Amino acid sequence: MSIFNTGVKLLKKTKVVPVFLTITDDYAKYAAPCIHSLMQHANPERSYRVIIMYDKLSLKNRIRLRNMVTKNCAIEFHKMKFNLYLQVIMRYCAKRSGSGDFFARPVYYYRAFIARMFLQYDKGIYIDSDTILTGDIGELFDIDLGENAIAARPDPKVAAVPEFIDYVEKALDVPHRDYINSGVILMDLKKMRKLHYITKMTDLIKEDADLVAPDQDYLNVILKGKIKHLDKEWNCQPEGEKVTGAKLLHFNLSKKPWYHDDVNCGELFWRAAKGTGFYGDLMREKEKYTPEMAEQSAAQIKALIEKGAGLAQVKEPLLKTPE
Numbered sequence: 001m002s003i004f005n006t007g008v009k010l011l012k013k014t015k016v017v018p019v020f021l022t023i024t025d026d027y028a029k030y031a032a033p034c035i036h037s038l039m040q041h042a043n044p045e046r047s048y049r050v051i052i053m054y055d056k057l058s059l060k061n062r063i064r065l066r067n068m069v070t071k072n073c074a075i076e077f078h079k080m081k082f083n084l085y086l087q088v089i090m091r092y093c094a095k096r097s098g099s100g101d102f103f104a105r106p107v108y109y110y111r112a113f114i115a116r117m118f119l120q121y122d123k124g125i126y127i128d129s130d131t132i133l134t135g136d137i138g139e140l141f142d143i144d145l146g147e148n149a150i151a152a153r154p155d156p157k158v159a160a161v162p163e164f165i166d167y168v169e170k171a172l173d174v175p176h177r178d179y180i181n182s183g184v185i186l187m188d189l190k191k192m193r194k195l196h197y198i199t200k201m202t203d204l205i206k207e208d209a210d211l212v213a214p215d216q217d218y219l220n221v222i223l224k225g226k227i228k229h230l231d232k233e234w235n236c237q238p239e240g241e242k243v244t245g246a247k248l249l250h251f252n253l254s255k256k257p258w259y260h261d262d263v264n265c266g267e268l269f270w271r272a273a274k275g276t277g278f279y280g281d282l283m284r285e286k287e288k289y290t291p292e293m294a295e296q297s298a299a300q301i302k303a304l305i306e307k308g309a310g311l312a313q314v315k316e317p318l319l320k321t322p323e
């Protein structure tokens, strides 16, 4: 066991709750408040394990994150090892990033490796680093998946934009009410292994389709009909949504509290940030953010909507649902 796999004595009472995050050095400062809020809302009677999958994460950042460990919440680090699946993803991203696609980063695809890399778990949770817990994540873990492979929330940002609705229905052949956001996923890891998810995903990636939200689009297409819908409370998106009763907030897409002042529930993010060693980093990040950067970000979203509208003009779906 490496010094970074900080062991805590697991309470025997219930199964450990494994929560996966996938980050690089530039995401460490956002992940820290997320992990802190998870620990703050964890049930003291249960054990949790935050498992961080990374490619480039400095020793310094690993130590800073590891120092957040608590009595019932362990923190582990796993470096992504090169393999043929990763090679397919890296090639695709290298090609796509050349055309300005900001989703073309391998780190966005690492959640697809969880089932394959962690054979010791039958069930697990993936969360984005731009989330904050306001309830006990153990309750999400307890949700019964029935016959489904995963549970996730239908994407409210897609459902609110006619161009995106058109895109998912025509280009992906997924009913828009079933198209889920991949920022919070409860996974039946046994089923994901049985379905050979990673093989199916990389087979589709090899077809080299131009998509709006690749990792999320693949998830929706491959697992179509095998996804349980999560309630809003587990992926509540404060921009434009009421947060009453929410247990997990997701600062999805443009309105990040580390960039903007007027963010609904931003104070919850900053309160969590204060409990970490990354508060100063986040303050500096905010100070560096300029109106030009905000404009650029808005332009990116606009371009994404236009891309969706363009891709919806297809006669046949872009991806074939694998058998």
Ligand SMILES: [Mn+2]
Residues within 6 Å of the ligand: 128, 129, 130, 183, 250, 251, 252, 253
């Ligand atoms: Mn997100």
